[in-house]
Amino acid sequence: xxxxxxxxxSKRNLVDNGNFAVHQRGxxxxxxxxxxxxxxxxxDSGNLDNLAIEITQSNDTPDGIGEGYSLKYxxxxxxxxxxxxxxxxxxxxxxxxxxxxxxxxxxxxKSITLSxxxxxxxxxxxxxxxxxxxxxxxxxxxxxxxxxxxWEKKTLTFEGNTGxxxxxxxTNGFRLQWGLWIGSNYTGTxxxxxxxxxxAKRFNGHTQNGLATTDESTWQIAFVQLExxxxxxxxxxxxxxxxxxxxxxxxxxxxxxxxxxxxALGVAYDGSSIAAPLNLPVQMRxxxxxxxxxxxxxxxxxxxxxxxxxxxxxxxMVEFRGVDSGNGxxxxxPYVIRADNDxxxxxxFIAEL
Numbered sequence: 001x002x003x004x005x006x007x008x009x010s011k012r013n014l015v016d017n018g019n020f021a022v023h024q025r026g027x028x029x030x031x032x033x034x035x036x037x038x039x040x041x042x043x044d045s046g047n048l049d050n051l052a053i054e055i056t057q058s059n060d061t062p063d064g065i066g067e068g069y070s071l072k073y074x075x076x077x078x079x080x081x082x083x084x085x086x087x088x089x090x091x092x093x094x095x096x097x098x099x100x101x102x103x104x105x106x107x108x109x110k111s112i113t114l115s116x117x118x119x120x121x122x123x124x125x126x127x128x129x130x131x132x133x134x135x136x137x138x139x140x141x142x143x144x145x146x147x148x149x150x151w152e153k154k155t156l157t158f159e160g161n162t163g164x165x166x167x168x169x170x171t172n173g174f175r176l177q178w179g180l181w182i183g184s185n186y187t188g189t190x191x192x193x194x195x196x197x198x199x200a201k202r203f204n205g206h207t208q209n210g211l212a213t214t215d216e217s218t219w220q221i222a223f224v225q226l227e228x229x230x231x232x233x234x235x236x237x238x239x240x241x242x243x244x245x246x247x248x249x250x251x252x253x254x255x256x257x258x259x260x261x262x263x264a265l266g267v268a269y270d271g272s273s274i275a276a277p278l279n280l281p282v283q284m285r286x287x288x289x290x291x292x293x294x295x296x297x298x299x300x301x302x303x304x305x306x307x308x309x310x311x312x313x314x315x316x317m318v319e320f321r322g323v324d325s326g327n328g329x330x331x332x333x334p335y336v337i338r339a340d341n342d343x344x345x346x347x348x349f350i351a352e353l
Contacts, residue, residue, distance in 0.1 A: 018224040019068030029055040038247035052077035062151035070222035093353035096173030105165025115232035124208025127179035135164025140191035142205040179203040181212035248282040256339040268329040284351040294345025298335040
């Protein structure tokens, strides 16, 4: 089949949230190495000295593509210098079983094409790579930003990997990695064909490191698509509900919508603990870990809950535990776990790659 009209072929984009419309965590992300907009995160070498950043969801996007957002990176405190063993990248990980159609590890391995729009306050050449978890292989390329503060479309095509198969499971299949600024340890060896990973192959050809050393410098990305074949087709727009459900396989967040939002109904199994089951609306990639922030108490009795944790979890349901160190609960009594006069309270279930 030939794509003669935009949207004539569906389900071709292997990237989740390529239009950055889903941002369950919300707000501005400042942590290095933290997930930010859903399915995206920064990764660094772990030895940075001064760098501080901001990642935001921006409504600044290229014209003529359709509705969506961009991911905007901005340097807020510069690194004193780019050491040879330092780097910062933006990563997107793809679940292995979602790559089954690539036929990797066989003579029929298929070429893939990456397309995206990028905008930066700095011009120059940036590195990109795909790391294949199964086999430990890497391939990469570069793209050049020619005009500052201007949206430009970039396209990179990669041959299929005939050497190593991708397992049909729920582990990490691909790591897509955009170099933001890269030390020389990671740039010195050609990576234009699939080969065994080496640090020097990671971002071969990357030369623009001003994002590390230029205060308030910016880099934005929008409408990311990875697809089978050697031609970049128009960006595939999917409905928001489908996009959100695909993201919720890896992360689910529930925020207080008012000061006393009710999160779950549980039962006290002793004087200090409540077990509260919650059926997840989307099956997650794996049994999730649990995180919470804010203040919680119970209804009735308004017993303060000092800690929240996971009691039991599968990829379809979670039973989390609220603990009152004051031993003020009544055994076998039902309780609602709610926000305690806290509009910022939230709970999270995490099964990220």
